[in-house]
Amino acid sequence: MNTFLTLLIAVAVCVPLGWVFRAGMQSVTSNAQKWRDMPLSVAWGYVLGAGILAWLAYTYYLAVTAERTPVDTYFFFRNAVHGFVIFAVAAWAFRLLGRHVGTEGTKKLFRSMPVTASFGILVILLYAIVSIFAGAIAPFGQEEVLANANVVPGGNPAVGGDPAYPLGTDQIGRDxxxxxxxxxxxxxxxxxxxxxxxxxxxxxxxxxxxxxxxxxxxxxxxxxxxxxxxxxxxxxxxxxxxxxxxxxxxxxxxxxxxxxxxxxxxxxxxxxxxxxxxxxxxxxxxxxxxxxxxxxxxxxxxxxxxxxxxxxxxxxxxxxxxxxxxxxxxxxxxxxxxxxxxxxxxxxxxxxxxxxxxxxxxxxxxxxxxxxxxxxxxxxxxxxxxxxxxxxxxxxxxx
Amino acid sequence: MAKSNETLLKVRGLKIEGRSDETWNQIVNGVDIDLNKGEVLGLIGESGAGKSTVGLASMGFTRDGCRISDGSVEFDGIDLVGASAAVKRGLLGKRIAYVAQSAAASFNPAHKLIDQHSEGPTQHRVMSKAESEKDGMELYRKLRLPDPDNIGFRYPHQVSGGQLQRAMTAMAMACRPDLIIFDEPTTALDVTTQIEVLASIREIVEEYDTAAIYITHDLAVVAQMADKIKVLLKGDEVEEADTRTMLSDPQKDYTKSLWAVRSFQRPQKPHVATDATPVISVQNVTAAYGVVPVLHDVSFDIHQGRTVAVVGESGSGKSTTARCITGLLPPKQGHIEFDGKAMPLDYRKRSKDQLRQAQMIYQMADTALNPRKSIGEIIGRPVEFYMGLKGAEKRRRVDELLEQIELEPSQYYNRLPSELSGGQKQRIGIARALAAEPKFIICDEVTSALDQLVAEGILKLLAKLQDELKLSYMFITHDLATVRSIADEVVVMKDGEVVEQGPKNDMFQPPHHPYTDLLLSSVPEMDPDWLTNLLNERGVDNIGDAAVGKMS
Missing domain, CATH: 1.10.3720.10 (MetI-like)
Structure with a gap:
C-alpha cells in the first residue's frame, strides 16, 4: 500500500512540474511552436519520463558500487542495463554501417530505418549465422556429457563457475x-x-x-x-x-x-x-x-x-x-x-x-x-x- | 450583389513544400490571394496544381508531409501561419469552415447528422445543443433537403450523396463562418444532383454574405459560383480576374487552352446502311443482381467504326449493360449478338477469340492496372496470350502499341503504373485493350476521373484510333460534353430502361424526351448567367433530382 501511495504522489507531483517545465522551455526558446502548442499532458509525460530515467540511473549507480558478496543483489538489473546498452549501440552502429556500405537502394533503406528495426535485423542475422554454422561455432557437441555437472554460468570460480564453460553446464554436465x-x-x-x-x-x-x-x-x-x-x-x-x-x-x-x-x-x-x-x-x-x-x-x-x-x-x-x-x-x-x-x-x-x-x-x-x-x-x-x-x-x- | 471592400483573407507569397524521397520539394511557388467579405473566389487548375493545398493553407492548415515554408496568411488581421494551436482552434469551424469533396468519407458513419452538425456550435459555445439543432433544421430547409425536421436524425449512410453534400454545407454553416472553403464539392455527383447542390450552395452563401473559396477543375461550375477566378498551374499562379473578364477575355495561353477544351467535336458520320450487320447487337436484355431487377428489355446496335454513347445518371444501368455484354453478368432474358451470331451469355463459356474481340477500358486507371507489373508486362500479356508472340516479336508489338498511344516506348516500357500520371495510365489501359486487336471496345467513363485538358487528349486519341483501326466503341458516360465531342449515336438510359436513342445530332435538338431534356439542361455551361437564367426559367423545384422525382 505504501509503495502504491508513493507512486501515486510521484505521478501527481509531475503535473505541476510539467507545467513549470513547459513554461520554462517557452521562455527559454522564446515561444517556439513546439513548446507553445504542447498540451500539459505531453509536458507531464516528459517530466515523468525524465524522472524514471533518473531513478534508473541512480539504481544503476547503486548496482555498480554495491558489495557483491555474499549476495549480488543487483545482478539481474546490472546485466539488463549492460545488455540493453550493448544492443542499442550495436544496432545504432549497424545502421550507421548500412548507411555507408552497400548499394544505393540498401543505403536508402537504412536511412529511413528506425533503430528498433536495425536491432531486429541485426539479431535475426546473428541467429541465422549461429544456426547455420552451429557445428563450427559451438565449443562442444550438443549431446556431449562433460565431467562437471551443474557448473554455474559466468565462469567465476568463486561462485561455482568454470572459465572452460562460460555459460555453465546442466544437471548431466552438457555445456x-x-x-x-x-x-x-x-x-x-x-x-x-x-x-x-x-x-x-x-x-x-x-x-x-x-x-x-x-x-x-x-x-x-x-x-x-x-x-x-x-x-x-x-x-x-x-x-x-x-x-x-x-x-x-x-x-x-x-x-x-x-x-x-x-x-x-x-x-x-x-x-x-x-x-x-x-x-x-x-x-x-x-x-x-x-x-x-x-x-x-x-x-x-x-x-x-x-x-x-x-x-x-x-x-x-x-x-x-x-x-x-x-x-x-x-x-x-x-x-x-x-x-x-x-x-x-x-x-x-x-x-x-x-x-x-x-x-x-x-x-x-x-x-x-x-x-x-x-x-x-x-x-x-x-x-x-x-x-x-x-x-x-x-x-x-x-x- | 453588394460587396464590402473589407479584406477578410490576405495571402502573400505563399510557398508550400511537400516531403517526398527524403527531401522537401516546393509544390506551391508563391501565391497571393485577396478575398473581401462576402466574395467568392474560384480556384481552378488541373490535378497537382496545388488547388487543395492552397485552399487548406488559407485556413492555416497543411496536410501531413507538407509545410508552409514562406509567406503569410492573414485572416481578418490574424496571422494564421504563426498562430498558436489554441488560436487556430478558436477560429477553425467557428469562423472558417471547410467542405470536403467526398461527404460520404467525411461524415462519421457512427453518429447522426444532427449530432455532428451541432458539435461545432456547442464546442465553440456559439449556441446550445438545442438551439443548434433547431438552427440545423432551418438550414436543412434552406438547402431544400427533403423532410428537414427529421432528416438530421438519420445516419450518413441513410441519405443520398447529394443530400449528404448539402448536409455538409449546412454543417459548415452551423457557426455562421466568415469564410468557407469548398473543395470540389460537386465533382463526385451526377449532373442532375450537382445542379441542385450548386443552386443551394450559391443561395446560402449569398444569404449569409459568407466569403468562399471554391476549388474545382470544372470551369463551367466555377463560372456559376465565383465572383472572381484564379487559375493555378503546377503551383504557380497563371492569372486572376473577375469571372466575366476571365471568361470573355483570358490573357494567358494556358487559360485559353483550358477554355477551348470543350470545342473538340467530331463531324456526324453518315447513317449506316440499313442492311449492315452490327458488330454488337444487344437484344431485349433483361438482367438482375440476384432478385433485384436492374435492366428491362434493353436493345441497341453498335455498328463498325461507330461510337455509341450510353448516357444516364448513376444507377441507370449503363455499367450493368456493359457487364451483360462482356458476360460478367449473364442476362436473365435476351442475348448479345456479335457480327450477327449469338454469343454465350457467360464469359467463361466464350471462346478465346470471342473474348478477344470485345475489350474494355475502365474508369479508374488506378485499379485497372496491376500496380506490381511494369507497363511492358501489362501490355505484353494480351499480346502473348492472344497472338502467341514471344521475346523480340512481343517487344516489337508492345513498342508499336506504345507508339500508337503516343508514349515513347524506351522511356515507359519498364515503368510501373505508379510512375505515370492519370492520363498516361488511361493511355496504357487503351493500349492493353488494343493489344488484343479487338473489333469492339467498351469505354466505361474513361475520362470522368481526368482533368479536362487530359480528357480531351484521350478523346482525340480514341477518335484517331477509331479512324485508323475501324473500331466500334460503346462509350458509357454521364458527361454530355463528352457525348457531344465523340459520339455518333446516343442511347439515353433511366432506371434500367432505354428512354431514347438515335443519331447524335437528333439528340441535341428538340423535341426531347423529358428526361433527356432534363439531362441536357443540367449540364453547366460556360455562361456565368446560366444557372440564374435556368432558375428563373424553371424555378427551383423543376431542376435536378427534384424534377426526376416528379417524372416517375
Missing amino acids: ILSRLIYGAQNTVGIAFVTTLLAFFIGGSLGFLAATLQGTLDQVISRGVDVLMAIPALIFALLLMTIATVWANELGVNRTYFMVVIIAVIDSTRVFRLARAVGLNIVVMDYIEAAKLRGEGLGYLIFKEILPNATAPLLAEFGLRFCFVFLTIASLSFLGVGIQPPLADWGTMVKDLAQFINFAAFAPQVASAPLLAAGAIALLTVAVNFVVDWMLHKSSGLKE
Missing part, C-alpha cells in the same frame, strides 16, 4: 553455450520450415477461396472456423499425443508430425488473412480484365493476386514465425516437442527451471534457465520490431 547454439539450429530451423508449410497451406487455400468464392469458400471457411474454435495449444497437445503412438508404430521421427500439426493449426490464421487480403484484390478492375481475357486460375492467383499481397503476407510471416516458434518451445517445455538428445530452448528451460528458486541468494545460479528463455525472447522481440517497421512502411504512413 549450456553449445546447447544454446545447437538449439538455434533445431528450434529456429524447425520453426522456419513449419511457418513456410503453414503459409503454403493457408495462403493457397485463402487465395483460392477469395478467387472462386461461393460454395468452396463456404466449405473451407467453415472448416477453418471449426479448427480455430479449439484452443491451439491444447489441440496441438492432443494431436501430438496421438501422433506419438503413430510415430512409434511407423518408426517415423515425432518431429515430422509436430511440424505438420503446428503448420495445419497455424495455417488457419494464415488462411483468414490471405482470404481477406485476396478479397480486397479480386474486386479490382485489373482482375476483372484478366478474367475477361480468359486467364486461368493459376495465372490469376500467382501473377495477379500474389504480387499485390506480399506486403501483408510478409508481415504476417514474421509474426506467425514467432508464434510457431513459441508453440514449439511450449510443446518442448511440456515434453512432447523436440526430443532429447537434440538441444532445444524450450526443453532447456524446462530442465533447468527449478534453479529459478535460487534467484534471491544466488543470482548466477538462477540465470541458467533464463539464458534459453532470453534467447527465445530476444528473437521474438527482434522479429516483431522488423515486422512493425515493415507494416509501417507498407501502410505508407508518414511520421
